[in-house]
Amino acid sequence: MRPSLFSYSLIDLRDYFVSQGLAKFAADQVYNWIYRKYNFDFESWPNVSAKVKAHIKNEMDITLPKIVWKGLSEDGTRKFLVQMSDKQTVESVVIPAKNNRLTLCLSTQVGCAIGCTFCHTGTMGLKRHLGAGEIVGQFMAIGSWLLQEEGPETRLTNIVYMGQGEPLHNFDNVKNATIIFMEDHGLCLGQRKITLSTSGLVPQIERLSDFPPINVAISLHASRDDMRTELMPINKVYDLKRLFSAIQKIPLKAHRHITYEYLLIKDLNDGQEDIEGLSRLLPRKVSKVNIIPFNEYPGSKFKRPSDERIIWFQKSLLAKGLITTIRATKGQDILAACGQLKSELETPNLWN
Ligand code: SF4
Known part of the structure; x- marks a missing residue:
């Protein structure tokens, strides 16, 4: 299989070109066309030599994953089903927010x-x-679709690794993709613009010092081991004690927080004892709690708490001195909300 052009950091592409007898500076030209101009038609790149173009054509793969379905929610959230070259599909969601984010x-x-x-x-x-x-191809395919269909102002500004999969289970590929997203001569996304969410893979959390310094979110969802194990079987292997000992080793710059995602589920983890438990568990200065009201999906066994309960939970944590936000539910009508991503090609009412 030919190597994907989208899998190279700029430094790696320079080295690769040199190893193939091509000019080092051609890597910078290619990066500029792809990541700055979203132009993937290498034959149309006037400043790139014929030798480099021939190499890309014959030895590399520059095809992007294919968008095979898209859905638009009433709140502006767009969901995409993206197909890889082996026909496997994943879902990606674009979420609008204030200030053109x-x-x-x-x-x-x-x-x-x-x-x-x-x-x-x-x-x-x-x-x-x-x-x-x-991973980079998903970003470029959707970014390019947005530019073409919605105009040049529609630029992706932030990334969250919160779609299908546990990003730290795929540590090296996610790390390489992150380096590519952050490249100054490419997409140039800043470290505060990228968030990685993990279920709590302790050995990989301990390797985060070897990862670009992006935001980290831990899916916590419970303050007691028995309840967390019920929600997340990984807690059997990496319980709260091991998890928090690994979290302490995450290199944190000044004024940065670890975000703790807390899925709020009716009559399960939304009581006073859960507030007391979180208050005991989380260090005040470096923690932020993000409450995610559970999104019900067809067949889900859990329920969403009432809006009053959600607000009470937030206020109670704030009163304990914990910075606490509530994540707005987006894309509910197209099943794009957190925890609802699953390739649903067979579900007819998702098609537009
Ligand atoms: S929430 Fe879903 S996608 Fe995320 S780690 Fe758990 S099973 Fe995987």
Whole structure:
């Protein structure tokens, strides 16, 4: 299989070109066409030599994953089903926010091995990891579609690794993709613009010092081991004690927080004892709690708490001195909300 052009950091592409007898500076030219101009038609690049073009044509793969379905929610959230070259599909979601922010929720695996009991994706099992070129390709395919269909102002500004898959289970590919997203001569996304969310893979959390310094979110969802194990079987292997000892080793710059995602589920983890538990568990200065009201999906066994309960939960945590936000539910009508991503080609009412 030919190597994907989208799997190379700029430094790696320079080295690769040199190893193939091509000019080092051609890597910068190629990066500029692809990541600055979103132009993937290499024959149309006037400043790139014929030798480099021939190499790309014969030795490399510059095809992007294919968008095979898209859905638009009433709130502006767009959901895409993206097909890789082996026909496997993943879902990616574009979420609009204030100040023209446009966040892309990226998938990092086809399916997921973690099997969280509240998660639609978790019911698929893991099919395979995505390569770095496929992760970057998702971004470029959707970014390019937005530019063409919605105009030059529609630029993706942020990334969250919260789609299908556990990103740290695919550590090296997600790390390489992140380096490519952050490249100054390319997409130039800043470290505060990228967030990686993990279910709590302790050995990989301990390797985060070897990862670009992006935002980290931990899916916590419970303050007690028995309840967390019920929601996230991974807690059997990496319990709260091991998880928090690994979290302490995450290198954090001044004024940065670890975000703790807390899926709020009716009559399960939305009581006073849960507030006390979180208050005991989380260090005040470096923690932020993000409450995610559970999104019900067809067949889900859990329920969403009432709006009053959600607000009470937030206020109670704030009163304990914990910075606490509530994540707005987006894309509910197209099943694009968190935990609802699962390739649904067979579901007719999702098609537009
Ligand atoms: S919530 Fe995330 S880690 Fe858990 S099963 Fe779903 S995709 Fe995997």
